[in-house]
Amino acid sequence: MELSYSLGLVLPELILSLSGLVMLLFAAWGGDRLSSAISIACCVALGAAFALTAPGVCAGASGPATVAFFGQFSADAYGGMAKLMIYAASGAALIVAPRYFERLGEMRAEYPVLILFAALGMSIMVSATDLLTLYIGLELNSLASYVLASFLRSNEKSAEAGLKYFVLGALASGILLFGMSLTYGFTGGTSFAGIQAAAAAGPMSTGMLFGLIFVLAGLAFKISAVPFHMWTPDVYEGSPTPVTMFFASAPKVAAVVLLGRVAVEAFGAQADAWRQVVIFAAIASIVVGALGAIGQKNLKRLLAYSSINNVGFLLIGLAAATQAGLAAMLVYLAIYVVMTVGSFSALLMLRDSEGNQLETFADISGLSTTRPALAWCLLLIMFSLAGIPPLMGFWGKLVVFWSAVEANLLALAVLGMAASVIGAFYYLKFVKVMFFDEPADRVTGKADGANWVLLAVCAVLISPIGYLLTNWLVSIANTAAGSLPLAG
Amino acid sequence: MGGFPILSAMLLVPLVGAIACLFSEAKTARMIALIATLVDLVLGIVLWMNFDVGGAQWQFTERAALFAGFDYALGIDGIALMLIMLSVFLMPVCIGASWTSITKRVGEYMAAFLLMEVLMIGVFAAQDILLFYIFFEAGLIPMYLIIGIWGGDNRIYASYKFFLYTLLGSVVMLIAILWMVIESGTTSVPALMVYDFPPEAQTWLWLAFFASFAVKMPMWPVHTWLPDAHVQAPTAGSVILAGVLLKLGGYGMIRFSLPMFPDASAQFMWLIFALSMIAVVVTSLIALVQHDMKKLIAYSSVAHMGIVTAGLFAFNVQGLEGAMVMMLSHGLVSAALFLCVGVIYDRLHTREISRYGGIAINMPAYATIFLFFTMASIGLPGTSGFVAEFLSLAGVYQASSWAAFVCTTGIILGAAYMLYLYRRVAFGPQVNEDAAAMPDISIREYLLLVPIVLATLWMGVYPESFLAPMRQDIAVLDARLASAAPQGDAHFEMGKGTPAEEAHAEGEAH
Numbered sequence: 001m002e003l004s005y006s007l008g009l010v011l012p013e014l015i016l017s018l019s020g021l022v023m024l025l026f027a028a029w030g031g032d033r034l035s036s037a038i039s040i041a042c043c044v045a046l047g048a049a050f051a052l053t054a055p056g057v058c059a060g061a062s063g064p065a066t067v068a069f070f071g072q073f074s075a076d077a078y079g080g081m082a083k084l085m086i087y088a089a090s091g092a093a094l095i096v097a098p099r100y101f102e103r104l105g106e107m108r109a110e111y112p113v114l115i116l117f118a119a120l121g122m123s124i125m126v127s128a129t130d131l132l133t134l135y136i137g138l139e140l141n142s143l144a145s146y147v148l149a150s151f152l153r154s155n156e157k158s159a160e161a162g163l164k165y166f167v168l169g170a171l172a173s174g175i176l177l178f179g180m181s182l183t184y185g186f187t188g189g190t191s192f193a194g195i196q197a198a199a200a201a202g203p204m205s206t207g208m209l210f211g212l213i214f215v216l217a218g219l220a221f222k223i224s225a226v227p228f229h230m231w232t233p234d235v236y237e238g239s240p241t242p243v244t245m246f247f248a249s250a251p252k253v254a255a256v257v258l259l260g261r262v263a264v265e266a267f268g269a270q271a272d273a274w275r276q277v278v279i280f281a282a283i284a285s286i287v288v289g290a291l292g293a294i295g296q297k298n299l300k301r302l303l304a305y306s307s308i309n310n311v312g313f314l315l316i317g318l319a320a321a322t323q324a325g326l327a328a329m330l331v332y333l334a335i336y337v338v339m340t341v342g343s344f345s346a347l348l349m350l351r352d353s354e355g356n357q358l359e360t361f362a363d364i365s366g367l368s369t370t371r372p373a374l375a376w377c378l379l380l381i382m383f384s385l386a387g388i389p390p391l392m393g394f395w396g397k398l399v400v401f402w403s404a405v406e407a408n409l410l411a412l413a414v415l416g417m418a419a420s421v422i423g424a425f426y427y428l429k430f431v432k433v434m435f436f437d438e439p440a441d442r443v444t445g446k447a448d449g450a451n452w453v454l455l456a457v458c459a460v461l462i463s464p465i466g467y468l469l470t471n472w473l474v475s476i477a478n479t480a481a482g483s484l485p486l487a488g
Numbered sequence: 489m490g491g492f493p494i495l496s497a498m499l500l501v502p503l504v505g506a507i508a509c510l511f512s513e514a515k516t517a518r519m520i521a522l523i524a525t526l527v528d529l530v531l532g533i534v535l536w537m538n539f540d541v542g543g544a545q546w547q548f549t550e551r552a553a554l555f556a557g558f559d560y561a562l563g564i565d566g567i568a569l570m571l572i573m574l575s576v577f578l579m580p581v582c583i584g585a586s587w588t589s590i591t592k593r594v595g596e597y598m599a600a601f602l603l604m605e606v607l608m609i610g611v612f613a614a615q616d617i618l619l620f621y622i623f624f625e626a627g628l629i630p631m632y633l634i635i636g637i638w639g640g641d642n643r644i645y646a647s648y649k650f651f652l653y654t655l656l657g658s659v660v661m662l663i664a665i666l667w668m669v670i671e672s673g674t675t676s677v678p679a680l681m682v683y684d685f686p687p688e689a690q691t692w693l694w695l696a697f698f699a700s701f702a703v704k705m706p707m708w709p710v711h712t713w714l715p716d717a718h719v720q721a722p723t724a725g726s727v728i729l730a731g732v733l734l735k736l737g738g739y740g741m742i743r744f745s746l747p748m749f750p751d752a753s754a755q756f757m758w759l760i761f762a763l764s765m766i767a768v769v770v771t772s773l774i775a776l777v778q779h780d781m782k783k784l785i786a787y788s789s790v791a792h793m794g795i796v797t798a799g800l801f802a803f804n805v806q807g808l809e810g811a812m813v814m815m816l817s818h819g820l821v822s823a824a825l826f827l828c829v830g831v832i833y834d835r836l837h838t839r840e841i842s843r844y845g846g847i848a849i850n851m852p853a854y855a856t857i858f859l860f861f862t863m864a865s866i867g868l869p870g871t872s873g874f875v876a877e878f879l880s881l882a883g884v885y886q887a888s889s890w891a892a893f894v895c896t897t898g899i900i901l902g903a904a905y906m907l908y909l910y911r912r913v914a915f916g917p918q919v920n921e922d923a924a925a926m927p928d929i930s931i932r933e934y935l936l937l938v939p940i941v942l943a944t945l946w947m948g949v950y951p952e953s954f955l956a957p958m959r960q961d962i963a964v965l966d967a968r969l970a971s972a973a974p975q976g977d978a979h980f981e982m983g984k985g986t987p988a989e990e991a992h993a994e995g996e997a998h
Binding site for chain 1: 510554556557596623625626629632633637643644648651652655659660662663669670
């Protein structure tokens with residue numbers, strides 16, 4: 001009875017894992033000619049998982065009814081909302097990929113399967129309520145990601161990206177595991193509820209503090225927060241662009257949401273212990289992400305720094321450690337995913353007449369005269385990333401800072417806001433190069449229809465029209481954040 | 489008018505126009521932009537006709553809970569009405585000024601201007617503080633594009649400076665707004681205007697708002713973005729920048745800083761007066777040595793804005809009314825001066841003063857109009873500038889004789905730099921042959937300049953039309969400030985305690 005109930009709760013994950021296995025068999029025997037069919041099937045699987053998750057999110061599922069496998073897993077609305085974003089972003093990564101890889105002759109059937117397994121891993125991560133489930137989900141996602149990063153086998157940069165990601169990722173996993181073992185040793189449990197109970201019982205012991213710090217450090221690597229961000233620009237630049245789009249969106253969501261859950265559900269009673277770490281990481285990420293981006297010539301590297309910068313703003317929501325803060329974090333994540341998917345699908349459209357991918361500032365010089373529609377969409381996305389109203393990026397920042405001010409973190413809010421002006425500088429450079437500079441006329445290749453659709457949807461969502469969705473988005477995020485047991 | 493949402497309509501018309509322009513050819517885009525701005529002007533006139541002077545403080549209110557955290561709430565009082573009128577009056581002029589001088593990417597250009605109009609009206613009509621902030625900040629995007637795409641040689645530097653300077657000023661204000669909203673539990677501007685924030689918090693909030701408005705204004709020493717932006721912007725860009733965008737700072741002070749933080753405003757009166765005095769004298773002196781016409785007028789704007797800030801913080805009715813009239817008058821006069829520069833720039837493509845000379849001989853009509861606006865800028869009686877300067881300085885005098893004394897030198901210096909400019913451009917021998925060969929102004933240019941001449945005269949001869957809608961709002965503000973108002977150093981024997989009647993008498997006198 002208990003088992004079948006639990007299986008019912010993990011139905012989206014079951015669908016993903018079973019279809020992933022089946023697709024793997026098809027890929028093994030069918031070969032690469034089936035790759036497009038497998039892509040479509042994987043999209044369908046993701047869609048099914050999305051559809052199964054959505055009702056729980058809308059209903060605000062929470063409490064004991066969502067706990068599966070004796071407290072290992074919780075299918076609550078908080079994880080559910082993250083899953084929706086993860087599935088959507090993974091789907092986007094599947095849609096843009098075929099054309100990109102086919103031109104290079106590298107489209108293989110494993111790609112959609114790997115994306116599917118990565119999505120499954122993330123899905124487990126965001127619902128994990130036990131350190132062990134957390135680790136399994138994290139590793140499943142990471143292993144798939146390492147392979148995805150080096151998916152262009154013949155490309156040196158891609159191989160380098162995969163290797164770098166693997167070495168540093170393994171190190172981070174080790175740190176995380178070490179922190180988890182310390183936590184287990186000093187609290188006597190691996191379940192979040194058990195850790196919470198032990199942490200609430202008395203003052204934090206030094207060992208537990210060490211455990212907490214190591215866990216935070218390991219997770220900070222996954223979300224590429226400063227000072228664990230060094231891998232990000234290299235991996236983002238080297239990986240195939242559809243994979244970069246995937247890395248910048250879905251795993252970010254998963255790791256941030258997971259970090260939120262660990263911080264609040266496991267260590268919520270000791271919020272003061274981790275808050276200063278999160279505040280430091282937030283400010284450092286905003287500043288380093290902004291400063292590092294200024295000198296970049298490669299657009300993918302620039303967007304990598306932009307994602308570091310954005311993580312800083314996400315962490316401000318977490319630092320508030322309130323329900324409003326977590327809800328703000330989820331809202332920001334949703335907007336961030338849209339902006340990221342939009343910017344990378346625009347990047348994918350930058351091709352020369354032979355179909356080669358273009359990815360430097362020099363290439364998009366004067367884009368607004370040669371490809372006005374593309375340039376205007378990018379302009380919207382860049383101003384949105386810079387947080388200029390009336391675009392949605394501003395609203396994301398607004399809710400995050402709102403929660404920070406509400407939690408009386410005024411200094412953090414002022415610093416973060418002031419640092420966002422530095423970030424505006426390089427987003428403006430994007431606009432300047434596209435609109436003010438002389439046309440280079442290098443972007444002459446035909447863009448893929450699927451990319452256009454994705455870009456158009458993203459542009460509409462982040463335009464002022466998106467504000468009409470804010471009531472709905474906020475209510476969902478609030479119920480999602482409310483489904484977490486908040487201490488104090 | 490019943491329930492017709494006229495303010496929303498005024499936002500919608502240019503918005504639709506902007507989208508249409510984006511997809512249009514040059515010729516159609518020009519027509520669409522002109523029609524959209526004219527329709528908005530008509531709507532603005534209808535708005536003014538239907539405005540009930542002496543009626544409710546907030547009129548034409550609309551409210552819809554469209555967004556999370558804040559409302560779509562519009563509504564105007566007399567102050568906002570006048571500034572909206574200024575915006576809708578100047579917009580068709582801007583479109584007309586760009587009719588022939590802008591030849592590349594016309595559709596995008598017109599779209600940027602129409603978007604600008606939406607945002608400006610939105611700023612003045614917003615009754616929700618976050619909605620205000622959105623409109624206030626969003627103006628950066630079209631202006632950045634206007635300067636950056638259609639500007640002069642050094643446009644990229646100027647556009648960056650404009651954007652980052654004003655953004656940095658505003659972000660701290662956002663945190664202050666959030667704090668206020670959380671503290672008071674409302675985002676409604678009318679409610680916040682009567683909310684009493686604790687005095688110690690007021691100090692910080694005031695400083696945060698000041699950071700933003702002082703940059704927008706711009707006040708010395710954060711005015712340095714303005715000359716660059718003006719010089720590099722196309723003519724219409726300068727017109728809208730000087731005409732309306734600079735008023736956002738003053739509007740912000742009269743709508744937010746003063747009524748929401750009266751104690752802090754009184755506390756920082758010395759700062760405002762000091763900066764205003766420096767602005768008036770220093771920037772006037774800087775204007776005196778400029779070789780570039782646009783730069784000269786830009787610096788004169790900073791000096792005039794110094795008088796506005798001093799008037800606003802004089803804590804009496806004359807000062808407030810004078811500051812408002814100064815904003816309206818400066819909006820007309822400096823816009824017209826930039827147009828005048830644009831007229832000869834279109835012919836000779838230089839802003840160097842020394843490249844002109846003696847053009848009163850070959851362009852008599854132009855010289856007459858230019859002279860009129862020169863005089864209006866100086867504040868000759870009969871023009872709007874006189875009313876503005878007289879009222880605000882009278883107000884400042886009640887608060888501080890020294891500040892009034894120093895600010896008054898601005899008028900003398902203003903006369904010096906403006907007349908010096910005029911002499912060098914219009915009088916003297918015709919040293920440059922190409923300048924001597926310029927044709928006089930065309931019918932299109934007449935159509936742009938003559939309405940501004942008439943408006944300036946109207947405001948100078950009968951300012952009551954413009955003061956009447958604002959009088960009640962200024963009285964309310966003055967009452968709100970009364971408890972915090974510092975003791976002035978002018979000790980009048982008579983007339984103490986009846987500021988309202990004095991104000992009335994003042995209005996009648998003109």
